[in-house]
Amino acid sequence: MPGDAASIAAIYNHYVAHSTISFEEEPVDAADMRQRIHDVQHGGLPWLVAMVDGKLVGYAYATKWRARAAYRTSVESSVYLLLENGGQGVGSALYAQLLTRLRDAGVHLVIGGIALPNVPSIALHEKMGFEKCAHFSEVGRKFDRWVDVAYWQLKL
Secondary structure (H helix, E strand, C coil): CHHHHHHHHHHHHHHHHHCCCCCCCCCCCHHHHHHHHHHHHHCCCCEEEEEECCEEEEEEEEEECCCCHHHCCEEEEEEEECHHHCCCCHHHHHHHHHHHHHHHCCCCEEEEEEECCCHHHHHHHHHCCCEEEEEEEEEEEECCEEEEEEEEEEEC
16 A cells, blocks of 8 residues: 555665665655556556564565557566564565465566575575576676676566
């Protein structure tokens, strides 16, 4: 819901400020996040949140892989959690629900891009059935260092 934007931005901004998981370099405010949520949902794709004891602890969503019509059944997925909720099954539960909704919507291929190294994200993707399909060396630069990005894919 749009009202979740501030909590979602807070989760995301930790990764922006302290990791190469996101290649964004500036924090995202609640208004920007609200617009992103709207754009994803308006495009017919899901944006899901996980709640634990009434607190938003993670989110998952999918975006179109590319703009051209031939890519219409392929999406890129993202999952973000509060750090303290990692390793508790929240990411797996979010991903399972996201994949179910994507399958029901007629999506054929889900692509997960992972800035490396990121052992927990690789483990999550492979647990969900994704297989590595590409690796780009030094494709991004953040915190004065080069970052590789690899892609995993899952055919639904």
